[in-house]
Amino acid sequence: MELYFSDFFEVSDAVLEEYNAFNISLITDLPLFVDPFLLFNSEKTEYQQLHDQIINYLRFLQAKSQTGNTTPALLRAWYCFSEVRQNWLGFCTTGNTGCGLGMDFARALNRNLVQVFRNFGQERITQGSHIEKLTLIDSGVGRDMISDFTTNLIKDYILQYTANFAREHIDPAKKRIFAVQRAVFSYRTETWMTKRYELPLYQNDFVILTPKDILTKDETWINHSDMVRRFHEIPDAIGNAQLRDQINNYFYSMIPKEKPTKEDYARAIYETLRRFPELIDYYIRHKEDGGGQAAVSSAIKVRESDNLYIKQFGQFAYLLNSYTRFYQIAGTTKDETKQRIDFIKDVIENKGGHRFFYQDGEPIRREVDLHILFRLTWYGTPSDVSREVNDGRGPADYKISRGAFDKTLVEFKLASNTQLKRNLERQLEVYEKASDAEAGYKVIIFFSEEEFARVKKILKELKMEGDPNIILIDARKDNKPSGSRA
Secondary structure (H helix, E strand, C coil): CEEEEEHHHHCCCCHHHHEEEEECCCCCEEEECCHHHHHCCCCHHHHHHHHHHHHHHHHHHHHHHHCCCCCHHHHHHHEEECEEEEECCCCCCCCCCCCCECHHHHHHHHHHHHHHCCCCCCCCCCCCEEEEEEEEHCCCCHHHHHHHHHHHCHHHHHHHHHHHHHHCCCHHHEEEEEEEEEEEECCCCCCCEEEEEEEEEEEEECCCCHHHHHHEECCCCCCHHHHHHHHHCCHHHCCCHHHHHHHHHHHHHCCCCCCCCCCHHHHHHHHHHHHHHHHHHHHHHHHHHHHHHHHHHHHHHHHHHHHHHHHHHHHHHHHHHCCCCCCCCCCCCHHHHHHHHHHHHHHHHCHHHHHHHHEECCCCCCCCHHHHHHHHHHCCCEEEEEEEEEEEEEEEEEEEEECCEEEEEEEEEEEECCCCCHHHHHHHHHHHHHHHCEEEEEEEEECHHHHHHHHHHHHHCCCCCCCCEEEEEEECCCCCCCCCCC
16 A cells, blocks of 8 residues: 555655655645745755755846846746645645646736845845745735745755655666756756756656755744734834834824724734835844744654654554455445545544544644545545535535546535534535536534534534435544554
8 A cells, every 4th residue: 555655665764764854645745845944044054055046046036027127928937936746745635736836926026026125135134035025025925835936946956855865765667867847047048947867756757855854834934924923022123213113103003093903903014014124124033033943843843744644644544444445446436435434434433543633632623634634545546536626616625536427525524613504504515516516425523522512503403414415423532442443
């Protein structure tokens, strides 16, 4: 049963650990990403050089942006990048095809480098320049975009990192020489160039390994949400009392005097940052000063991700494999989906599988993590399993299909989801009509008696008790037999 890089390429976890590489899944993306601050703050010279390489490219872009002659063709050539899907990391939790960095990102970056961050690369307040600065004011540039951009700009390094590992540890029959496009940038010709590498081969494409110590989860160390939370602390770091008073006066002038809302405060922060962009530099300096914690925090997140996605979820999938029929299901997608859900329900409720839904004794209440686990259980299916399919009326969690006329949708939800009632009432029926799906199932997982009672109350109110398309899974740990096998 092959779920992870170590399975496909027959290398031990210990070998990957010694090489400092994360053991990715080749079934589904995992929600980890490269944090450029970990390059900046690292004691490794090679990482510091990578960060300098990123900043140099941004300075090149800034020089081009300042000319005002960045045509759409040049924006595509210099600012747009495809997602590096071969590293199997990111926020797309089924398959590994993301959106990449298109023209919206290009225009936002082009605009910010001229209008907001005119001193980029020449900062006096911070210790260095940071690409994350571009996420702190404009909603057009988000954390996943920064990670994709960073990964593209260090692509030659991680490709060579993977090639070195493959040369030492992977069977020649499982490798191939690939000509990778847009691998290195030539400042002489001002073009992205192709380079050849011998890399691990999977489904006619290459695979990229990523060092653990440049990965994080949830947020980059420098991020917009954190800056907004700390906004009122930032002016205090400004030594110029006159400037500090100007900032405070401007901020409070932007807030309505009567019953200001959360949106009013958010708008006032946004306008103040645009009026006084040096505030962003003071925030970044604060994060630089606390940079030692960034590596510690990210290492903990990566270790937790390894325990959850690789060890716990992998064991769950292997436990399902003990059902001789689980990965040999035939019939329509409706039949296959229902049988898989029933198998999963039985393993969780009766075979000790509930234990894989807990970390440090607490239940996993993140739907994205449960979606990843659900996707792993579709290893070996003849069906196409797509997550967050948008057929025009909003995304469904999963669409299982075989051709145009055999489709089944699945909503996989937590009982604690505050939108559960609305979801049950409207969502799946809309998806079915939009996608012409034959059937749809709503799978609800609960971790406590209170959550179970809440679900039953909602189903009763909606007159949906006994609906065969609604499947409840009991993942409580306080009502399972002590002899459960895990």
